[in-house]
Amino acid sequence: MKQAMTPEEIKEKKPYLDWSLSEDEYNYISEKLLGRLPNYTETGLFSAMWSEHCSYKKSKPVLRLFPNKNARVLQGPGEGAGVVDIDDGQAVVFKAESHNHPTTVEPYQGAATGIGGILRDIFSMGARPVASLDSLHFGELDNNTTRMKVTGTVRGIGDYGNCMGIPTVAGETTFDPCYQGNVLCNAMSVGLMDQKDIQKGKAAGIGNAVMYVGAKTGRDGIHGATFASADFSDENATQRSAVQVGDPFMEKLLLEACLEVITKHPDWLVGIQDMGAAGIVSSSAEMASEGKSGMELDLDLVPQRETGMSAYEIMLSESQERMLLCVNKGHEEDVKKIFDDYDLDAVTIGRITAGHQYVLHHDGQVVCDIPVASLTDDVLEEASEEKKPARITKAEGQPAWRPQITNAEEALRRLLQQSTVADKQCLYQQYDSQVRTCTVVGPGSDAGVIRVRGTKKGLAMTTDGNGRFVYLSPKVGGKIALVEAACNIVAAGAEPLAITDCLNYGDPNDPEIFWELHQSVQGMADACRALDTPVISGNVSLYNENNGHAIHPTPMVGMVGLIKDIDRVVPSFAQHAGDHVYLIGKTADDFAGSELQKMVQGDISGALNDVDLDRIHDNLRHLLSEMQAGHVASAHDLSEGGLGVALSETLFKTDLGMDLDLRDLTAAQLFSETPGRLVVTVPEEQVAVFEKSLGDNAKHIGTVTNTHWLEAHLADAEVNQNVTELQRLWEEALPCQLKSKD
Template sequence: MEQAMTPEEIKEQKPYLDWSLSEDEYNYISEKLLGRLPNYTETGLFAAMWSEHCSYKKSKPVLRLFPNKSDRVIQGPGEGAGVVDIDDGQAVVFKAESHNHPTTVEPYQGAATGVGGILRDIFSMGARPVASLDSLHFGELDNATTRMKVDGTVRGIGDYGNCMGIPTIAGETTFDPCYQGNVLCNAMSVGLMDQKDIQQGKAAGVGNAVMYVGAKTGRDGIHGATFASADFSDENATQRSAVQVGNPFMEKLLLEACLELITKHPDWLVGIQDMGAAGIVSSSAEMASEGKSGMDLDLDLVPQRETGMSAYEIMLSESQERMLLCVNKGHEEDVKKIFDFYDLDAVTIGRITTGHQYVLHHDGQVVCDIPVASLTDDVLEEASEERKPTRITAAEQQPAWQPQIDDPAATLKQLLAQSTIADKSSFYQQYDSQVRTSTVVGPGSDAGVLRVRGTHKGLAMTTDGNGRFVYLNPEVGGQMALVEAAANIISAGAQPLAITDCLNYGDPNDPEIFWELHQSVKGMAAACRTFDTPVISGNVSLYNENNGQAIHPTPMVGMVGLIKNIDRVVPSFVQHAGDRVYLVGQTRDDYAGSELQKMLTGEISGVVQFFDLDRVHDYMTRLLHTMENGHVASCHDLSEGGLGVALAETLFKTDRGLSLNLRHLTGAQLFSETPGRFVVTVRPDHAAAFEQDLGDAAQLVGEVTNTHWLEAHLADSELNLNVDELQQIWEEAIPCLMKSKD
């Protein structure tokens, strides 16, 4: 059997290289940390815990650029999820995780278990999950393989969330050839809790019990963490052993059992943590490290659904719906009774010990005896070479691309049929967005909104990321990702609080890709400081490549905002005939990386221009202030497709129209994607107050009509479009592509 390899055979045959542990790391572990050769099980544990997915050994120096504190942050990075004060002794808890390689290999289970894993991070903190979001990036829909992956991913997200009874209320879905061989599936979960119930992933107190609760352990997901920490290729495109299998009904039981223990019997519990990436080893070692404790586990006691599992398999399995608890000695049976009620395993598999050793027993033998810190704290950070990509240097020497738009009406119709812009309701209608009846604004708007029951407060939430801008200018693209998220939150009338992120990039050993990571995080961090939205949780997903072809660098920003008065939620579509229409923010000739450029040329090129981050923040803050005073009837931020697409979207599914004077803009500028802009409608009796609040940041451009036509006078052309026709194009594009037989 493979696991019977001796330490000497491991040293000679180097199986750890296939697990993403380098020879230098292996030598450091054996010579410096242990003073001996690690056995097979120990080598596997080191490979998983020292993987980029678990240790962030390459990305840590970059992640330190992020701010992670504010007056509202209760818990920042380092625990299962971040926690933010929302007043009245309550807190919002949220985090995002990537499940990219598993979703690429097996879309349904990869996406489903991505949702399940992030939900466990939320309730491990003591919070009840109240909403799910996603950020999905696929290849083009004219490809049959992409359509299969889209279908499986959407069904996986929908089935798991629907079975759990947790609404999916917001997200994004984009399409680009760079994601053809490596899908991005980022899942975000948001929870609510009383601050007094906050938990930590900690194991402490000599003699206290280490309890395994939830589903049984199988052979699925073994080395999933290292699978996510290596380049992807056709060779591992069917590596299903690294993909977990989910059971949402069992997770629902696990959620209720854990929350009952946390809220009703907090004195029994020392700590709790999800068994996520790297399974039992990550949860147990990290909890012991957090508690500055030693730990002794008997793996023969671990509930198993398959026979003959080795210690290596038991420890590295990423079977779903499992949690690890540290329970005060004497309360083991009390805890077991709670989980028995939910028909879940609850077994004491070990104890907290003096010292700091991590000891595992299996089949009557000690199969691991190493310092806890060697797995969690002694990981070698890897210095990375950086180099500015030649494509960017070359682009900086070239004149900016300028589109020639002779017929803006025809261009708008074409853009509305682009899969990234077109209506996504055929996807999100598979998600239950209304379960639990707290949803105020569901999918399809700028941000999802939930009411906080028993209060007048609400929470707005969004996920945003556009890899094309980051590819062309990482620093500005990073800033734009944050600004887009903040714009979506503010459009709903909410104050941005904090962010979580998924940093999706290619192979960091490529100096150009590491430069992209570094520069984009630099840009994101600057925007986070400007908007006072610290990073409280998240993950890094590197090695997103297929056969050596990297995805566009795609940092996803998940943001949550607080609405002080739920009655003041601002819709994203126009409301009343006669309302004034304002364009907030400056429109420049920003076409590099735009949907217009991609549609007209089939590629993206050029340099994304820097913008005045402080000025954008200033007028967005003033816009929120006037919203909170009830002066805004509707607000929609401008993103893909620019002003033209945003104007059409504000009219869809209404019986209204717009009459606009846009003579300061050309037909091309109608589709510019300058960041930080909004279309805002205001009742006439609030117009003076609105104009006073916004000053020169807002320009009056027309009014809402009863005609259901989009009419606009441009500097070089006219628009006179039937909204019903535009909506039909927008709604039918994706269903038509998904039914294609090509």
Template sequence: MVEMVSNPMANEPNPTDIQTTKLYEAWGLTEHEYDLIVDELGRLPNYTETGLFSAMWSEHCSYKKSKPVLRTFWSKNERVLQGPGEGAGILDIGDNQAVVFKAESHNHPSAVEPYEGAATGVEGILRDIFSMGAQPIAVLDSLQFGDVTSKQTQRLIDGVVAGIAGYGNAIGIPTVGGAMNFDATYQHNPLVNVMAVGLLDQDLLHVGKAEGAGNVVLYVGATTGRDGIQGATFASAEFDSSEDQNRSAVQVGDPFMEKLVMDATIQAIQEYGDVIVGVQDMGAAGLVSSTAEMADKAGMGMILDLDQVPQREENMTPYELMLSESQERMILVVKKGHEDAVKQIFTDADLNAIVIGEVTDNKQYQLTFDGALVADVPVDFLTSAPKVELPQTEPARLVEATTAQYQPEVTDATAVLKQLLAQPTIASKAALYRHFDCSVRADTVIKPGGDAAVVRVRGTEKALAMTTDINSRYTYLNPYIGGQWAILEAAQNIVATGAEPIGITDCLNFGNPDDPEIYYELAQSVAGINEVAQVINTPVISGNVSLYNETDGTAIYPTPMVGMVGLHTSTDDITTIQAKQAGDVVYLVGELKAQFNGSEIQHMQTGSVSGDLFSINVDHAQAVQAKILEAAQSHYVNSIHDIAEGGLGVAASEILFGTPFGAELTLAAPIGNAFSEAPSMFIVTVAPAEQAVFEALMGDEATKLGEITENPTLKLVAQDQTINVSVSDVESMYKDSLWQQLQ
């Protein structure tokens, strides 16, 4: 029996020093948590063990503070093959195929090192997909930045965009869509959320479990270095502008190495899936999280020989080896006796493939180094951070808010339209997303710039629509309604392409949860998302929580990002936003009302948002979307575009961009209503031959506005004003303004 040593490395603090100096607090453990560890072990933990607990009990790994809220998510229906708890969620799309998807945040690393932070965000989420046995087919992003004219923001944008492009393009996975918003709330704490989507033959599905005593633990991929150490703890603390941020906690990625790891892992699962017991990527908290979680999910133990871990730096300690977040590394658990065949696939690709341990039946997590036992802790205790019950308090701004609506100043409606189209959140992001290769693999049908991206399922008639959506201003004004709105907007983007929404992932970006008002915002946003998810039958099958997004005690707006996937059973049903021909009839679908609180026009004219939001009739919103979907799949419509930021005026302009057409429209309301925002509104064009069947389907949900014209002018006649503008004038405003502001 290997004997336990209390102080594995002479230059590290001994257990007594750790207790006396409270070193554990600098690593994110509370005194109460440290005392629990001491009681459980019956002794003082050594330096390595304290590091293991600090990482595994961090919010980023354990979700100890957010888990009570996350458990309320609805995550099961007839399509769900794998819900939350694994690398990614999985939905049945028929024909023994499944779609695999998840979103992750890389906010803190991107704020410190924009290029590497964003690049490794892409890298990590791709590993979550192929660790399930799936082939990644698409990446999307959701980026939130501060003042676009700030040099700091411009530096962050340049780095983040370059990081996403540099990694995604090099590995050969298309970046097909996303969202990019700007608001002062993100000035010191940008958000970089990344979503990946993959395809899987259901009989190849693998999860991260370490079953079977004696089975071997196989380390594959790149070597381990000192980059990313304590990254999980770093992501579980807020920023302080008076301190230098921890750049050593940011990982450094290599997309060419990741491509080798991805291809070899998928090949190994395809050829030896019957002897590969479990697969998991080494993400947050590196080697400890991947192996400990695999053992715990199987109710087993594990012993690792750290002398076998391939290193790229000299004299690495057990603490460093276990907590490094070096990229391009995977753990496979393989049935004993079959490891050589699996290893060969990786060695043929010039990758490390080394047995570093085995599964045990004693439910202990044990590490050896230099012939000595340097850590020995119960697996289930290591992976089960103590439950935290946090109080909630409704913020005073919400208690005092009324639904009395902001009244925009619209003395010159044409000028207001142009100003809105130039707003950074609305203006074209093409100058930035042109850096992303959206067509590699040759399956992208709808590229960035549409309501949602669409990617063909190769070899079938099917396609997948996908989007990321967010509007933190609404969530700031009313977290519950903002959560509802986020998922409804995602759904309306999916149905606008003719696809049926089938499931969601999320990134929940909030401030410090110890603040009762922040925790209230989190809980209410989740409740709003959850209600709509059940009504529209889109289970929450995966996701991520990013807390502590604040600087010097000032939090970002509550920002729940919703990533959604939809299914096209036939590519013939795919619908796009551009008007197709002169003479087509233009309709408004949904209820247009004077709703301006939280809107783009309120923010543009006042520099902020205020007021409460009108309640949402979710059943009615779903009914409208269902009719839109039926119209698309019945081929009654030539184009569909959802009405979002900027309202009808902006949407009417956007359907004309990139076409030779104009439109003559009449609005039976004041011109200001052309800039109001509400969920489940669409602008639709219909060929005259389909007008009767379209109107019969829509009933009173559709209002005829006018028609598409050959004259390339947008004319919108309201009760009190008329917009009459050359399409080329507003299109140039839309296309050029963001780029100009970035100079």
């Protein structure tokens, strides 16, 4: 077997530079933290744990802008997932993670293991996963490469989630040239638990056991964390060694075994954590740090599926379906018996020690002896330069683009066929959205909704991100991401609770990209405070570039809301002829970054108008009150394509139509994307009380008809379209694009 370099050779040849560790960091570790040169294994551990993906050394100063507490938050950032009180001693647990580079390299396994990893974050907290969501962003569908990535990614998500028996109930899929060389695959999982069962990733108690449970360790995924912390290029476009391989059937067994220990034998368990990015080293070091303990591991005891693995490979492997448990001394055999029943490995590989040293043995030698804190707490935060991009300064000084729409009907038909707007059923129909029989609203609506068994409660959930807006005006775009999510949650009749996020950006060493990150997070934080939706968990994914071209800055917001009476869930489709149609919120000339601009001009440009967060929050609060009182028949938020697309979607898959008076809007404004707006329908008998509650913020625009025609009278145009024909165009667009040949 090839011998590892000596500490002196490492210092001279600097292999750590390829592992995302800088020379300054290496020198600081050797001179300040250790007082000696680290060996090969130790250097590898520092490289992984000090990578941006694990340490957030560049993004931590920005992340501190987020609020992470309110009256309902039980656990904020810092654990496997966030936890929120939903009353009655119950809690919802949720988190999102990115798996962008792996999905770009190997779409099927990259997406599948992204789902597997986020599910483990949920049940490591003691919660049973009850729903999955995704946020997918691809290049344009005009080439075979993108089409292959779309089909592989969707199949990976579907296969893993379906085998696990976890319904995929909501998500989003967008297409833009900026994602051509760097796909974004963000996965979100939501779990339910009793508050008394909350677990933490902690290892403490001298002599207590460190137990490895689950699948065996192989060489897949080695340096996955550092792979996600470097720019992407053609040179590593086939770096499959950094991509993990998943086994959902193994994960299902692991889930059940872990939950059995957590819920039935809590006195055996001190802490539990998923072996995610950086594998054994991240889970064990972080647990020891949380418990303010030392830890000693014997790597010869780690279950391995390949021969001749080095300590470096064992510690940095990101093989899937593995967990690390800290078990009270004397209960090791009890825990092993449970995992034996599920035909899973459960091996004591180490003990908690006095002091704070992290010691590893392999092949009869000590291959690592360093302070725990050196891996977890002593990471050097990196100051980043910031520079406002010239394109933004230029756009702010220019007049806003105003489209000239000469044929509103043709514009509507074309918009409904744009890949980002078109029906995604051909994608999400591959997901089992009904397994576990708790799904009330599945994919295709503003938010997915599941019932909380044994109660009258429900949970609404959504994922939202629009990189075009953030690219043009980062701070405003960050606010809009939150507003879009909140509108989706309220549209289902739910009270927004909190958010998780995936912050997807380019290389933070570029001052313009770091400025985008800083500004957009500030905008998100402002909206979180205004909407009282703190950030309880999340993920930062930087270095999303290909050959020096960055993606649009794309923060994804995953939001969960509480429905106190599941009978009050509000559908997104019109319900009855004779109901009255209202537009919530004012429409302005918001065309920068819109789907209409992209369609007409082939690109996006301009600056965004700011968002009145307080007014939007007030509108949503009053609307939700009316929904909870049973006064609203349907609600649908306005996003891509504006009012024209939203009205069409409200009628799709019904036999209804609308007759609308929109004479205060121009044909162009029919497709404006002013944020914070919704279309709602209200029964005749509820109109008076509804109008009294919403006041001027709800504009009556027409009625629901039984004609199945969309009729709208605008200031400068007429729309008179058969809904069946519009729905056909909307439904057929994406399947045709996916099947087309170059």
